[in-house]
Amino acid sequence: MRRKALAFDHFLHLNVGKCSNFGSGVIFEYNGSALVAMVGKNCFAIASDRRLGVQLQTIATDFQKIYRIHHTLFIGLAGLATDTQTLYQRLVFRHKLYHLREERDMKPETFASLVSAVLYEKRFGPYFCQPVIAGLGDDDKPFICTMDSIGAKELAKDFVVAGTASESLYGACESMFKPDMEAEELFETISQALISSVDRDCLSGWGGHVYLVTPTEVTERILKGRMD
Amino acid sequence: MGDSQYSFSLTTFSPSGKLVQIEHALTAVGSGQTSLGIKASNGVVIATEKKLPSILVDEASVQKIQTLTPNIGVVYSGMGPDSRVLVRKSRKQAEQYYRLYKEQIPVTQLVRETATVMQEFTQSGGVRPFGVSLLVAGYDDKGPQLYQVDPSGSYFSWKASAMGKNVSNAKAFLEKRYTEDTELDDAVHTAILTLKEGFEGQISGKNIEIGMIGSDRIFRVLSPSEVEDYLQEVE
Numbered sequence: 001m002r003r004k005a006l007a008f009d010h011f012l013h014l015n016v017g018k019c020s021n022f023g024s025g026v027i028f029e030y031n032g033s034a035l036v037a038m039v040g041k042n043c044f045a046i047a048s049d050r051r052l053g054v055q056l057q058t059i060a061t062d063f064q065k066i067y068r069i070h071h072t073l074f075i076g077l078a079g080l081a082t083d084t085q086t087l088y089q090r091l092v093f094r095h096k097l098y099h100l101r102e103e104r105d106m107k108p109e110t111f112a113s114l115v116s117a118v119l120y121e122k123r124f125g126p127y128f129c130q131p132v133i134a135g136l137g138d139d140d141k142p143f144i145c146t147m148d149s150i151g152a153k154e155l156a157k158d159f160v161v162a163g164t165a166s167e168s169l170y171g172a173c174e175s176m177f178k179p180d181m182e183a184e185e186l187f188e189t190i191s192q193a194l195i196s197s198v199d200r201d202c203l204s205g206w207g208g209h210v211y212l213v214t215p216t217e218v219t220e221r222i223l224k225g226r227m228d
Numbered sequence: 229m230g231d232s233q234y235s236f237s238l239t240t241f242s243p244s245g246k247l248v249q250i251e252h253a254l255t256a257v258g259s260g261q262t263s264l265g266i267k268a269s270n271g272v273v274i275a276t277e278k279k280l281p282s283i284l285v286d287e288a289s290v291q292k293i294q295t296l297t298p299n300i301g302v303v304y305s306g307m308g309p310d311s312r313v314l315v316r317k318s319r320k321q322a323e324q325y326y327r328l329y330k331e332q333i334p335v336t337q338l339v340r341e342t343a344t345v346m347q348e349f350t351q352s353g354g355v356r357p358f359g360v361s362l363l364v365a366g367y368d369d370k371g372p373q374l375y376q377v378d379p380s381g382s383y384f385s386w387k388a389s390a391m392g393k394n395v396s397n398a399k400a401f402l403e404k405r406y407t408e409d410t411e412l413d414d415a416v417h418t419a420i421l422t423l424k425e426g427f428e429g430q431i432s433g434k435n436i437e438i439g440m441i442g443s444d445r446i447f448r449v450l451s452p453s454e455v456e457d458y459l460q461e462v463e
Contacts, residue, residue, distance in 0.1 A: 113330035
């Protein structure tokens with residue numbers, strides 16, 4: 001049976017030399033991204049880098065990777081940019097209808113289950129995305145989770161990471177994280193973890209974008225990092 | 229009357245603006261066994277007569293009140309087999325919701341989806357409306373709720389309601405006795421008294437069925453002996 005030529009097949013030859021031992025993981029490295037979410041004391045922070053690249057070329061330095069679903073629920077999407085944008089559009093569509101039908105916002109755990117189901121629908125032709133979900137649940141308890149591109153959920157009590165810089169991020173978060181940090185300290189920690197990790201990844205960087213969410217307010221800040 | 233010329237086809241309006249088949253379906257409901265529901269401050273109770281066609285029928289095998297989800301139950305008036313189809317579809321919809329959101333379906337959503345199914349059967353070819361009205365009792369984050377769903381697909385939230393043969397007497401009785409802050413056990417007593425009003429013969433744990441849900445959010449159908457206990461409390 002002839003396999004349909006997929007868009008990125010044309011670029012496979014460019015990647016084969018560089019990433020011969022990565023297998024099909026190359027597609028996740030096409031655009032580059034770094035995402036991290038951390039839990040604090042009755043608050044959470046979610047941060048991303050700002051680079052949009054086409055392999056080695058940087059196209060944009062203000063690319064949005066964290067999206068707001070409702071006032072206390074955010075989803076960051078790492079991976080192939082076209083898929084992240086489409087997936088975000090589909091999820092916002094689902095949430096808007098949910099809100100109209102049920103007359104309430106989705107809880108973060110419910111939203112995570114929805115994202116998992118949406119991703120698994122495409123099990124044999126997946127979205128090349130890795131989501132990071134962060135929200136305040138019942139009683140304003142922070143909730144974070146990540147999943148792979150076919151919807152395998154991973155809940156965590158402390159932090160979750162995604163993207164091309166994920167390995168550096170794991171190291172940085174593991175060493176810098178402390179439980180029950182207040183909002184300001186959480187912001188400092190997540191910013192340091194993000195900046196130091198993307199500096200070790202050629203495909204992500206060009207600044208940072210941090211959302212700090214408490215039960216009463218949402219603060220959005222841009223970080224200045226190495227612009228390379 | 230001009231209406232009868234339009235009663236052959238479900239999907240044709242009569243000149244008076246009615247769908248005659250739905251009217252007939254409501255008549256089928258109105259000649260079914262009485263059932264009722266009462267919403268208390270801390271729960272909901274639903275009850276029905278369980279008159280069997282002969283004393284030879286094994287009454288333990290008949291269950292008119294069914295569970296849709298662990299926290300939602302339903303009772304019907306009208307054609308039993310039609311209610312079984314709706315119960316099946318509703319259970320499936322509730323499970324599909326859970327599979328997608330990993331959260332129990334809210335009562336209003338399940339009622340709306342069931343009502344949508346009933347409405348579809350009033351606007352499709354080759355089918356007839358369901359000959360049942362359902363009373364759905366549930367307890368979720370919004371508290372105790374009681375809904376009635378009609379063959380037309382319309383649904384209403386009730387504080388207390390009755391359907392079936394004795395509906396007007398039962399509703400009049402409920403109107404007199406219902407209070408806003410009634411407790412669940414008192415509601416059960418009121419339900420039994422309401423059933424007793426129009427009951428032909430001797431009421432017992434074997435010829436009525438009672439289902440209830442409290443703040444524990446678990447819907448249960450009472451066993452005949454539990455019903456007997458409540459009956460004795462009422463005496």
